[in-house]
Amino acid sequence: MLDKEYITNRITTANDLQLVELLYEGLMEYIEEGKTALNNKNEIDFNYNMTKVRDILAELFATLQGDSEITNNLRSIYLFINRLITAGAIHKDPVRLDEALKVVSPLFDAWQQLSSEELGHQQGPAVVTGYTYGKGQLNDYVVKEEKWEKA
Secondary structure, rough: OOOHHHHHHHHHHHHHHHHHHHHHHHHHHHOOOOOOHHOOOHHHHHHHHHHHHHHHHHHHHHHHOOOHHHHHHHHHHHHHHHHHHHHHHOOOOHHHHHHHHHHHHHHHHHHHHHOOOHOOHHHHHHHEEEEEEEOOEEEEEEEEEEEEEEE
């Protein structure tokens, strides 16, 4: 599991493409954690992770707008992933979860490429102050090599 402060910083400084990228990243992480819980015969953790996977899929569905070919294709892919996850959860089948990962992984890679291209179009390093703060402090973040780093 990634550090909570790191995730919070990524979310608060992300553009729309990066937010979708984060959803895919979380989706893959929870599927992997679900597989681990399944292998360890930890049903509580398995169910928790599968719930998180479904929550993220619901959010990905919510990002789809309109009736374009791309939107319809993504909707079909998300439905397919949901069927794989549901079958994997019901039958406690890690193979179905692996199949879901094989579908999600190229989507994640594509969104990651899109968001890095978008980031590359920005002029100069992006510096953000004040979006995230702790008690008595403001944090500065700078884009370095396509990642936000604390200044």
